[in-house]
Amino acid sequence: MTLGELYEWGRRILRETGIEEAGTDARLLLESCCQVTYSTLLAHPDREIEKEQEEAYRTLIGKRSAHVPLAYLTGVQGFMGLDFCVNGDVLIPRQDTETLVEEVMKQLHDGFRILDLCTGSGCILLSLLHYSNGCTGVGSDISGAALEVARENAVRLGEPLARFVQSDLFEKIEGKYEIIVSNPPYIRTDVIGTLMEEVRLHEPLSALDGRADGLYFYRRIIPEAKKYLCGGGMLFLEIGYDQRESVTRLMEEAGYRDVTAVRDLAGLDRVVYGCFYGGENV
Ligand code: GLN
Numbered sequence: 001m002t003l004g005e006l007y008e009w010g011r012r013i014l015r016e017t018g019i020e021e022a023g024t025d026a027r028l029l030l031e032s033c034c035q036v037t038y039s040t041l042l043a044h045p046d047r048e049i050e051k052e053q054e055e056a057y058r059t060l061i062g063k064r065s066a067h068v069p070l071a072y073l074t075g076v077q078g079f080m081g082l083d084f085c086v087n088g089d090v091l092i093p094r095q096d097t098e099t100l101v102e103e104v105m106k107q108l109h110d111g112f113r114i115l116d117l118c119t120g121s122g123c124i125l126l127s128l129l130h131y132s133n134g135c136t137g138v139g140s141d142i143s144g145a146a147l148e149v150a151r152e153n154a155v156r157l158g159e160p161l162a163r164f165v166q167s168d169l170f171e172k173i174e175g176k177y178e179i180i181v182s183n184p185p186y187i188r189t190d191v192i193g194t195l196m197e198e199v200r201l202h203e204p205l206s207a208l209d210g211r212a213d214g215l216y217f218y219r220r221i222i223p224e225a226k227k228y229l230c231g232g233g234m235l236f237l238e239i240g241y242d243q244r245e246s247v248t249r250l251m252e253e254a255g256y257r258d259v260t261a262v263r264d265l266a267g268l269d270r271v272v273y274g275c276f277y278g279g280e281n282v
Contacts, residue, residue: 004045017065080127089145122150183238184217241268
């Protein structure tokens with residue numbers, strides 16, 4: 001079979017099974033499995049494909065038609081201009097989360113200590129370290145399998161100043177930080193069933209489920225973070241589009257000052273952050 005025929009076949013199968021971006025997904029899977037670029041596909045559609053590669057492509061198309069997310073099949077997801085390895089043990093980095101990283105970057109100074117709770121693939125912490133000078137970082141996650149992915153990403157991106165700790169939020173965390181950041185699970189349990197099949201069936205539920213009212217992790221993180229922030233340290237949280245008021249209230253009640261909400265590129269509330277002046281300067 002030729003490259004062009006295989007692509008057309010993949011696109012048709014994905015379209016028939018209701019995959020929205022059928023053409024793009026069929027092409028990206030072909031690129032990843034046959035090690036070809038988009039321009040090769042355009043310029044040499046009649047190039048013959050080896051039987052083994054054809055089989056591998058057919059398997060990937062089968063999985064994508066079963067709504068396995070594209071990033072789990074290619075094994076990579078772009079985020080903040082960097083490539084992160086992903087697998088089913090971690091949430092796929094979202095473009096919305098770039099808003100969180102960008103807000104932290106505005107407050108980041110050389111040499112800051114950063115703590116990233118629920119780090120997953122490590123995409124938040126590793127992007128911050130990549131785009132700053134001399135900062136150090138700890139990423140924590142309750143999932144050991146997720147931390148393996150984060151560590152692999154740290155090695156691939158050449159970030160030796162990132163350290164990863166298996167910990168239920170602050171359980172195993174020591175020391176003081178200028179910045180604490182988190183994209184915790186925040187979807188209400190009753191909403192999980194309404195999410196896209198890709199998310200609902202294939203992404204780790206433990207990275208999404210924020211319990212009955214979606215606020216479980218904020219209620220734990222917000223008061224406890226104060227013990228780990230140095231004077232003037234800041235807490236940055238990703239939130240769901242309808243959680244600005246509740247999370248702002250939790251921050252203000254806990255004594256954070258200048259609590260601010262930021263919208264993502266879609267215009268939805270996505271980040272809340274605030275400053276804690278009560279911490280000791282160590
Ligand atoms: N934004 C993610 C989603 O919509 C949820 C991420 C989270 O719960 N932290 O699937």
